[in-house]
Amino acid sequence: MNKKGLLVIVSGPSGAGKGTVVDILKNDSRFALSISVTTRAPRINETEGVNYFFRSEDEFKKMADNKEFLEYAIFCGNYYGTPISYVNQKLEEGKNVILEIEVQGALQVKEIFKEAILIFLTPPSINELKHRLENRATEPKDRIEMRLNRAKEEFDMMDKYDYIVINNEIEKASNDIKNIVYAEKMRANRNLYLKNILKGDEIKC
Amino acid sequence: MNKKGLLVIVSGPSGAGKGTVVDILKNDSRFALSISVTTRAPRINETEGVNYFFRSEDEFKKMADNKEFLEYAIFCGNYYGTPISYVNQKLEEGKNVILEIEVQGALQVKEIFKEAILIFLTPPSINELKHRLENRATEPKDRIEMRLNRAKEEFDMMDKYDYIVINNEIEKASNDIKNIVYAEKMRANRNLYLKNILKGDEIKC
Numbered sequence: 001m002n003k004k005g006l007l008v009i010v011s012g013p014s015g016a017g018k019g020t021v022v023d024i025l026k027n028d029s030r031f032a033l034s035i036s037v038t039t040r041a042p043r044i045n046e047t048e049g050v051n052y053f054f055r056s057e058d059e060f061k062k063m064a065d066n067k068e069f070l071e072y073a074i075f076c077g078n079y080y081g082t083p084i085s086y087v088n089q090k091l092e093e094g095k096n097v098i099l100e101i102e103v104q105g106a107l108q109v110k111e112i113f114k115e116a117i118l119i120f121l122t123p124p125s126i127n128e129l130k131h132r133l134e135n136r137a138t139e140p141k142d143r144i145e146m147r148l149n150r151a152k153e154e155f156d157m158m159d160k161y162d163y164i165v166i167n168n169e170i171e172k173a174s175n176d177i178k179n180i181v182y183a184e185k186m187r188a189n190r191n192l193y194l195k196n197i198l199k200g201d202e203i204k205c
Numbered sequence: 206m207n208k209k210g211l212l213v214i215v216s217g218p219s220g221a222g223k224g225t226v227v228d229i230l231k232n233d234s235r236f237a238l239s240i241s242v243t244t245r246a247p248r249i250n251e252t253e254g255v256n257y258f259f260r261s262e263d264e265f266k267k268m269a270d271n272k273e274f275l276e277y278a279i280f281c282g283n284y285y286g287t288p289i290s291y292v293n294q295k296l297e298e299g300k301n302v303i304l305e306i307e308v309q310g311a312l313q314v315k316e317i318f319k320e321a322i323l324i325f326l327t328p329p330s331i332n333e334l335k336h337r338l339e340n341r342a343t344e345p346k347d348r349i350e351m352r353l354n355r356a357k358e359e360f361d362m363m364d365k366y367d368y369i370v371i372n373n374e375i376e377k378a379s380n381d382i383k384n385i386v387y388a389e390k391m392r393a394n395r396n397l398y399l400k401n402i403l404k405g406d407e408i409k410c
Contacts, residue, residue, distance in 0.1 A: 183388035188366040
């Protein structure tokens with residue numbers, strides 16, 4: 001099978017549990033997290049090339065002009081972007097690169113990077129989502145209501161995704177994602193180079 | 206997730222090990238073998254509805270006229286066909302129905318039954334295939350040569366398939382197929398009914 005890694009976009013509504021599931025996945029040596037470029041100042045304990053690539057706003061904008069990002073966005077006055085070069089480097093090393101990203105960004109990345117696997121991670125119901133957001137207890141009621149309405153809109157985007165993973169239990173959800181990636185590696189269109197190998201040399205599995 | 210089973214077409218060159226791999230899969234209660242209709246007389250120990258559905262040539266032809274087969278063929282003067290009704294019944298029961306079939310027939314079935322999963326099972330190399338066919342010791346040398354040439358043509362059909370599974374070791378190959386089916390069940394386009402459920406009721410997993 002093709003040794004190159006796959007880009008795995010884990011997306012879905014806020015409160016679906018993307019962060020927790022990705023935390024489990026990144027412990028698997030076959031996976032690597034995508035590292036973002038940011039213009040925000042490093043916090044204590046944050047390391048260049050581990051948590052983020054820290055760049056000035058000028059440097060960031062130059063990268064954006066050169067189309068060096070899969071996607072980028074502004075949040076609280078700081079820029080954040082996914083650098084194509086880092087993603088490609090990890091893919092070439094054979095790692096499956098996980099990109100954890102909200103729904104709009106995910107769909108943009110899929111536009112550029114068509115061979116990416118787009119996974120919609122969802123809570124088992126809107127009630128469970130509400131319950132999770134309320135339990136976080138970090139946000140006022142009207143903001144939770146806004147997130148729930150947005151989630152309902154995001155559910156309508158499901159048909160643009162490749163897979164839907166229901167996050168009822170985080171270990172199962174992360175195994176489901178591993179399973180999807182393993183199966184995707186056997187996709188015929190990712191392995192057509194086998195045609196000629198099969199006629200000749202032995203294949204290393 | 207959708208409870209309906211999937212039609213899994215296991216295909217590939219003669220000598221790829223389709224029969225052995227399918228023998229393992231059918232021991233899994235989530236899978237059921239497709240049962241063919243035949244005009245051939247039952248052999249001792251063969252049971253109606255277990256090994257085959259035995260029908261007269263007239264009955265068979267009437268079924269063919271009524272388009273009741275996914276595919277059919279004549280072999281040694283007898284007709285063999287895959288009955289759509291039996292496949293559908295098992296799928297409705299939630300079983301993944303395995304259809305073990307040669308390459309041409311597989312591509313025909315996929316034409317009719319687009320949601321089927323088309324798996325190309327392949328030996329790891331043409332040399333291994335040659336070795337396996339020679340070890341069967343059931344066929345003269347020129348017939349083996351013919352099968353090898355046919356296999357080379359069949360390798361060229363790979364891009365019409367959904368997945369390629371390399372049969373280096375039968376347990377691994379059958380697990381790979383189970384894995385593919387499990388992942389396919391999470392495909393977004395097989396689960397779009399979730400859109401509305403997620404907005405309202407709880408999902409049973």
